[in-house]
Amino acid sequence: MADFDINNFNKRYDKYKKNNLPTPFWDEERQVMEYVCFNNDDRLEIYPEISYGLEDISLAGLYYPFIDKHVEGSLKGKKWTVVVGHNHGHSFEEVLRALYYSPESFKIEKKDLKYYSTQELEYLKRIQNYLKLIGMKDLGSDKISNSRFRNKLHKKYSECAIITMNSRNINKLIKGKLDFRVVKYYIHFNASNFIPHKALIVDEKDNFKLYVEVLATKVKKKKDIKGYYFVNKPKENSKVIVYYLNILEIL
Numbered sequence: 001m002a003d004f005d006i007n008n009f010n011k012r013y014d015k016y017k018k019n020n021l022p023t024p025f026w027d028e029e030r031q032v033m034e035y036v037c038f039n040n041d042d043r044l045e046i047y048p049e050i051s052y053g054l055e056d057i058s059l060a061g062l063y064y065p066f067i068d069k070h071v072e073g074s075l076k077g078k079k080w081t082v083v084v085g086h087n088h089g090h091s092f093e094e095v096l097r098a099l100y101y102s103p104e105s106f107k108i109e110k111k112d113l114k115y116y117s118t119q120e121l122e123y124l125k126r127i128q129n130y131l132k133l134i135g136m137k138d139l140g141s142d143k144i145s146n147s148r149f150r151n152k153l154h155k156k157y158s159e160c161a162i163i164t165m166n167s168r169n170i171n172k173l174i175k176g177k178l179d180f181r182v183v184k185y186y187i188h189f190n191a192s193n194f195i196p197h198k199a200l201i202v203d204e205k206d207n208f209k210l211y212v213e214v215l216a217t218k219v220k221k222k223k224d225i226k227g228y229y230f231v232n233k234p235k236e237n238s239k240v241i242v243y244y245l246n247i248l249e250i251l
Contacts, residue, residue, distance in 0.1 A: 022053030103131035185239035
């Protein structure tokens with residue numbers, strides 16, 4: 001096989017030689033979007049994400065600090081060590097990459113929460129809890145086996161709905177004092193379209209608590225529901241939707 005010729009490969013970007021702002025380029029062969037431009041020295045710049053291109057032209061930058069497991073050391077001394085410690089990224093994608101490769105060690109210190117939005121923190125929490133649920137471990141080196149990405153538990157849970165429930169009701173389910181959950185009625189609800197399915201139940205903090213079967217559904221009035229804790233109190237005569245559950249596993 002002939003050696004790869006990067007200069008010849010990059011000729012496909014020649015039509016953008018007058019473009020000095022990040023320009024979207026759809027790579028048909030690799031099915032990926034890139035952003036390319038040429039700087040004042042006619043040097044080609046290729047960005048995998050638009051954030052990197054905009055960062056370069058504006059000299060702005062994002063900073064996301066976190067704790068993870070990573071390789072640290074001196075290139076000169078060739079002494080590399082895997083450590084759990086402070087790290088950071090310049091895009092949210094880098095944060096997700098760190099979490100994906102070290103789901104056990106990843107955390108954001110209290111003093112660094114200010115760098116994240118509430119939505120981002122909730123997003124990271126759900127992903128980390130799910131990765132832990134399916135048994136993902138920290139990487140111990142820069143070598144990644146394909147077996148890491150062949151997960152039996154994810155295969156088991158991949159088609160589950162993920163349902164958030166109040167901790168009081170979850171505890172009642174576990175103790176056998178409840179066998180249902182209640183949601184607000186909506187006008188387009190059609191019980192005849194219901195299909196039994198499996199679901200994972202999380203509490204208010206996105207901790208995975210139960211693996212259940214959702215067996216059936218029924219429309220009732222709130223006043224007819226006994227023993228259920230309503231977070232938002234509906235009126236006594238208002239309709240609610242009741243989903244009947246069977247616990248398969250306590251997680």
